[in-house]
Amino acid sequence: MIIYVENKAFPFRTFVTLVEPTDKIARVRAHLLHSLHEIGREDHQFRLRFKGQYLRDAFYLEDYDIGENAVVKMVPMSKRNDSVYDLKSLTSSTTLNLDLGPGQTEDVKSALYRELKGFCFREKLISDFSGLMYMHFLASCLTLLTTYRIGGYVGNYTHWKYVFCVVYAVGALATLGVSLYFSSVQWMSIVNHGCKDWVFVDACSHKHVFTAIFFSFNSLLLLGAAIIVAILFFNFRLQIGDYIEKFLVQERDIEDVMKAARNGKLKEKRTAAYELAAMAASGDDNKFRIVAEDGLEVLLSLALSSDDSTQEHAVEAIEELLIIPSIQDNFVEMGGVKTLTALLRSENSKVMQEAASALYTIVSESDEHNEHKSSNQSAVVADHGIDDLAYASHQGTIYCQRTVASIFLELAFNRDIRAQLASRNIPAQAMTHLCRSNDPETQRYALQTLELLAIESSDMICAQEELLDILLELPLKTMDEKLYLIAGKILLYYAENKATCKQLVENPSLKESLTIFARTQNAVLQKVVAKVIFCTTEHKRIKSKAKQVRLDKVLGYIRDNAADREAWDMADQGLQAMNCDDDNLSTLPTLSTLEKLNKMGSKEQFGSKTSLGSDVKPSGSSSD
Structure with a gap:
């Protein structure tokens, strides 16, 4: 397939690359290195x-x-503006103080030149x-002048290069045998005749001598062609990236990379951070090798670098390393989480x-390592940490x-931790802001988190005045019934609070x-819905206001179109309460608390992710 690669450093160029879906990204970069060359x-x-x-x-x-x-x-590693070089020539680069970047490593350059040499050799062979x-074609014509008058030593061939090489080599060797036979017969005939006094007659005629020389020379041509085709067969196996790919995935020994990361200059640290990210992504063995070389400490140091590129690569490497649970636990013990939360305030x-992605890896550890999950969270x-997460949410x-x-939901x-989150207003404000996304x-995720926080402190949720408007505007902006269900359950908390219930009824939506x-x-x-009304x-x-906005019509619709018997019963009871002039509703079933709404599930189930059919599983640990 064809993909297009654009680079702001080369504004007037678009690189076209022919690749396969099963190719690695390193293979694509190898193609681009050839184009850049x-x-x-x-x-x-x-x-x-x-x-x-x-x-x-x-x-x-x-x-x-x-x-x-x-x-x-294509994003340049360094911060220089390469387009300057493409748009105009510079008379003195030293006066501009541009960051020219470290350039490609020697291993990558060596592999690139090796591939180029192989392709140049292929062109020469072809x-x-x-x-x-062309010489074989001429030879085919000259066979008309020989004794045997046989023509056509070279046949048609296709663009199937491997098939062509094999068929041609077999055909050339077979023809070589015939040519050697004709040549041998003629030379033996000439030798037996003797060509006394150089008189060219009978078996020593000019035609017989020409035939012997012709087939001898043609045998050499056929032998040379067979050898070249055999070499081409193996050279055709060389593809762009065969040599470069492995050096792009893992360019240098870990010891050299760590040395540059610790003691190198800014450019060297930038390259080292990138290489560590590439190594960490290439396999678990490399992850453990990096950690064995005190890579976590080094990466934390690089993550706090003043250089944006170095920071990006270092945090990427950390995220890859944290996939391994044992490395994750070690990272948490050494206080690395503080660095990650601090980076949430990065510009x-x-x-x-x-x-944020690295932190999510920490808080969403698999159940088989649940004993460490609570401490990591x-x-x-x-x-x-909570303040930093709230900042990132905005x-x-x-x-x-x-x-x-998703991090807040896991927490x-x-x-x-839920009790800790519910004791502060900042998490609820952050989730309210995310509900507008x-x-x-x-x-x-934000609504599910608010639903869980409401279990701990419904008053804190009801204090979010903006949230009420968001919940009621939700069905006007989306058709997701899963979001409707969570929004409805949170509205129920507003309805059960007298102060917020009044605000709820007065809302025009x-x-x-x-x-x-x-x-x-x-x-x-x-x-x-029936419970809210x-x-x-x-x-x-409040009931008087509810009658004015005709909420009884909603209950009537539910009763006429109930999904099950319980929904019909609740709608009918709600209509009786709505139409009853007596303020004493003791004769009606009490449906005013979550604890007594058993038909809708227990209080613990009320805040579970199963209410949405979420793909994210609850922790299942002692924490909940």
């Missing part, structure tokens, strides 16, 4: 980015869903072979995103906000939103 810029260091995500050399194109005609960005083919959005919220990119929302499943996943909820034909959601009947003034 053609314009004399093979020292240009770069990374590849697709849809805002940096591509790692050890991964495959299909891992990133890069398909036919995809456009990939050129020589082409000359031999570089990529650094912020990578730090506690480390994330320690010190200023300042991060859409993808970063989604990651932060909220821990009972102790245009990303459905971010909204879902209430009837329309509840109607949309009721029309989903979701039995649980219909019962939630029933709560408005517990206070005379």
